[in-house]
Amino acid sequence: MSQLLTSRQAEELHKSIIAYLSASNLPNSAATLRSELNIGDSFDDEKRKKYEGLLERKWTSVVRLQKKIMDLESRCSSLQSELDSATPTSLARKNQDPASWLPRSPARHTLQSHRLPISCVAFHPIFSSLASGSEDTTIKIWDWELGELERTIKGHTKAVQDVDFGGPRGGTLLASCSSDLTIKLWDPSDEYKNIRTLPGHDHSVSAVRFVPSGVAGSPSTGNLLVSASRDKTLRVWDVSTGYCVKTIRGHADWVRDVSPSFDGRWLLSAGNDQTARLWDASSGEAKSAFLGHEHVIECCCFAPPASYVHLATMAGLKKAPPASSSSEFIATGSRDKSIKLWDSRGTLIKTLVGHDNWVRGIVFHPGGKYLISVSDDRTIRCWDLSQEGKCVKTLDDAHGHFVNCLRWAPGVVKDAGTTNGDVSGAAVNGTSGKKEDPGGGKVNIRCVIATGCVDLNVRVFAS
DSSP, rough: OSSSSSSSHHHHHHHHHHHHHHTTTOOHHHHHHHHHHTOOOOOOOOHHHHHHHHHHHHHHHHHHHHHHHHHHHHHHHHHHHHHTTTOOHHHTOOOOTTGGGOOSOOOSSSEESSSSEEEEEOOOOSOOOOOEETTTTTEEEEEEETEEEEEEEOOSSOOOOEEEOOOTTTOOOOEETTTSSEEEEEEEEGTEEEEEOOOOSSEEEEEEEEEOOSSSSOOOSSOOOEEETTTTTTEEEETTEEEEEEEEEOOOOOEEEEOOOOTTTTEEEETTTSSSEETTTTHHHHHHEEEEOOOOOEEEEEGGGGGHHHHHHHEEEEOOOOOOSSEEEEEEEETTTTEEEEEEEOOOEEEEOSSSOOOOEEEHHHHHHEEEEEEEOEEEEEEEGTTTTTTEEEEEESOSSSSEEEEOOOOOOSSSSSTTOOOOTTTTOOOOOOSOTTTTTTEEEOOEEEEETSEEEEEEOOO
């Protein structure tokens, strides 16, 4: 038999074994081994003590190294898989172009404090604050860069269904809505004090969004807020007065979600009647209905202008619509496990199939090339619009249970002259793909998304 160890290494091993047997109160075995190896009295008790515990330490080190090797092999396999599906172009641009960034495991932070499932998340448009709402009736504010809980906001008496940052020129507000039939406004600059409660809906309020401002034909103040409810209506509120300025009716059942266009001209809603509807925000008149899903529509959003070039190709158009148009294409996600892409006239462009359970949240990548979705199948999926909506990435271990919500951090506006929390030129929370804001400033994409789950965890995925 060939020797794997040098004579020196073998001698050290033998002495370690003798020391181990002696320390384990096995003197006969130790003496027999001494005799067979011709280790004499020079290896006395004093020298033996030097070798006591050495064998155990080596053994535990080997186990630790084996685990580390297995972890590294798993990581290597994951990276190899990613490499195999990459193209030379994507490799060259990796970690360089934010427009090509996609979330990857593991999450940068897993935020834990809620006592019941998380229903919603929203990013502050300027600071590194993230709000999460839960069925435990609370809202929690986190620093998503540090992964730390900043405060817990209490005020609602039933489950918090949605949260959103936005508001008037010169001051960002946080809006929340709940199954307690109310919408509440909180002031981040005054320790999130509850400054106003908006009653009026006759049933649970499912979604709430600030309506962006700043273009001709839309409100210039940023004072408007839109909400969707189980009472089958959308309501538009003036947050400076607390008055409901418009009630929009047209859905036949629970309205689950509402999304404003980036310029505030249009509203998109969807719900239990298995339809999505496009509304003129100023008049409240219906423009289009989107029919085709076979179950409740859980989520909806407008496509950013950056994605028009890809969606126009999918729609068979020779030329992409102008970037100034804010309602050319939309996306909807449903309990029928599918995501559908539509043009503004209600024509179905593409159905994205891949999720194994209800689709609960969707957001377009600000760069325009991708659509990101989350589902009750516990995954995050990334769909490439430049490849006819092909699913190019799946995070199978995104969460341990149903993933309820998803948001993309709004872009940071550079050289736009925003000060003191003025978000008039900031990108819409998680929806904007514009490269310039109305004030002429450049919008830098923030490669950060947040998800909330039934497993009580909020996760932040960041570059």
